[in-house]
Amino acid sequence: xxxxxxxxxxxxxxxxxxxxxxxxLIWPGEDYRESADMVLAKALLPLALEDxxxxxxxxxxxxxxxELKDSAAINWSAxxxxxxxxxxxxxxxxxxxxxxxxxxxxxxxxxxxLPFTEVSRPYLLIYLSAFLLLLxxxxxxxxxxxxxxxxxxxxxxxxxxxxxxxxxxALKKRSVIQPIANKLxxxxxRVHGLLRDQRELTxxxxxxxxxxxxxxxxxxxxxxEPDSQAWRGIQADLDELERLVQEMLDYTQYDAxxxxxxxxxxxxxxxxxEVVARLxxxxxxxxxxxxxxxxxxxxxxxxxxxxxxxxxxxxxxxKSQVIVxxxxxxxxxxxxxxxxxxxxxxxxxxxxxxxxxxxxxxxxRYAGGAGLGLAIVQRIQLWHQGSASVTSSRSLxxxxxxxxxxx
Numbered sequence: 001x002x003x004x005x006x007x008x009x010x011x012x013x014x015x016x017x018x019x020x021x022x023x024x025l026i027w028p029g030e031d032y033r034e035s036a037d038m039v040l041a042k043a044l045l046p047l048a049l050e051d052x053x054x055x056x057x058x059x060x061x062x063x064x065x066x067e068l069k070d071s072a073a074i075n076w077s078a079x080x081x082x083x084x085x086x087x088x089x090x091x092x093x094x095x096x097x098x099x100x101x102x103x104x105x106x107x108x109x110x111x112x113x114l115p116f117t118e119v120s121r122p123y124l125l126i127y128l129s130a131f132l133l134l135l136x137x138x139x140x141x142x143x144x145x146x147x148x149x150x151x152x153x154x155x156x157x158x159x160x161x162x163x164x165x166x167x168x169x170a171l172k173k174r175s176v177i178q179p180i181a182n183k184l185x186x187x188x189x190r191v192h193g194l195l196r197d198q199r200e201l202t203x204x205x206x207x208x209x210x211x212x213x214x215x216x217x218x219x220x221x222x223x224x225e226p227d228s229q230a231w232r233g234i235q236a237d238l239d240e241l242e243r244l245v246q247e248m249l250d251y252t253q254y255d256a257x258x259x260x261x262x263x264x265x266x267x268x269x270x271x272x273x274e275v276v277a278r279l280x281x282x283x284x285x286x287x288x289x290x291x292x293x294x295x296x297x298x299x300x301x302x303x304x305x306x307x308x309x310x311x312x313x314x315x316x317x318x319k320s321q322v323i324v325x326x327x328x329x330x331x332x333x334x335x336x337x338x339x340x341x342x343x344x345x346x347x348x349x350x351x352x353x354x355x356x357x358x359x360x361x362x363x364x365r366y367a368g369g370a371g372l373g374l375a376i377v378q379r380i381q382l383w384h385q386g387s388a389s390v391t392s393s394r395s396l397x398x399x400x401x402x403x404x405x406x407x
Contacts, residue, residue, distance in 0.1 A: 084101070096115060098115075251379075268303075285321060305376070310403070314338070317339060331407055339400075
């Protein structure tokens with residue numbers, strides 16, 4: 001806005017100067033007429049000094065008002081006295097006329113009375129019309145680039161969210177609305193991402209819900225007895241559906257906006273040990289925590305949620321063991337979750353944290369569920385200016401998911 005204001009201010013200043021100069025050349029103002037009067041006075045001055053009678057006759061013939069005055073009757077300034085002494089005319093002004101004083105003798109002056117010429121109404125209308133016309137032309141020249149960019153911006157915005165591809169708005173760097181275009185590009189990317197997530201969510205819901213719903217439908221048709229295997233299968237399918245719904249709700253909440261973080265010193269070894277203690281009774285796999293007690297600045301609730309997601313993912317794919325390591329490198333504090341499962345293929349490592357990403361091979365579906373568990377981890381890490389990555393575990397030969405927090 002500052003750039004736009006400065007540009008408009010400078011443009012108006014320059015335009016007014018140019019318009020005034022142009023109109024002054026076309027229709028000379030009072031200064032020009034005053035100089036013409038002075039030329040008249042200088043032309044008549046020799047007659048005032050040589051033949052006053054002839055001068056007076058010419059003045060009467062030209063219908064110019066005049067009178068004779070004693071020079072001592074007027075309080076002259078030093079400069080005016082010097083001009084009169086040198087035989088030069090002196091011009092004085094009132095609100096209604098100009099008076100030209102010409103020396104006629106040593107103490108006498110001939111005073112010419114020249115009333116100001118009133119500007120006629122047609123002249124004013126023509127002058128004002130010309131001024132407004134020129135100002136309009138100058139404004140049109142200044143507004144044309146802005147209007148062109150706004151029209152282009154409007155066309156692009158009308159297609160926002162209607163096309164499969166992201167709408168990119170490209171303006172010249174010197175455009176005054178370039179900052180608006182940058183914000184709209186960010187908005188376009190956001191809308192495009194939301195639409196993509198919506199399509200993927202629809203596909204994920206259809207894919208993930210189809211199997212347990214089909215099993216439930218089949219089991220209900222059999223009318224199983226309570227505590228039978230079919231009954232327990234129904235309960236497992238309901239638990240799976242509940243987990244999928246909760247996962248999607250959690251991701252929707254985390255993806256909406258960055259929450260207000262309650263930053264504090266978080267002891268990572270203690271946090272990981274508490275999470276392992278809560279999850280250990282829910283699995284027959286061995287869960288261990290190793291490493292020194294290191295602290296990071298962050299929100300304990302969300303860091304704990306990230307660790308829980310990684311541990312649930314590791315438990316789901318481990319054969320028998322999961323190890324959580326807390327360690328420090330030169331520039332970061334890290335939490336590594338290792339499992340002895342089949343690992344993650346290198347080709348999938350760059351996409352494993354994408355929302356709704358689900359590899360075709362179910363044995364390597366490290367995202368779990370609808371493919372949102374690891375996406376939530378990535379989101380939490382971004383809130384903490386940290387990172388999440390996956391590699392091969394050196395200790396257990398499976399996957400190793402690493403949470404890194406800068407020092």
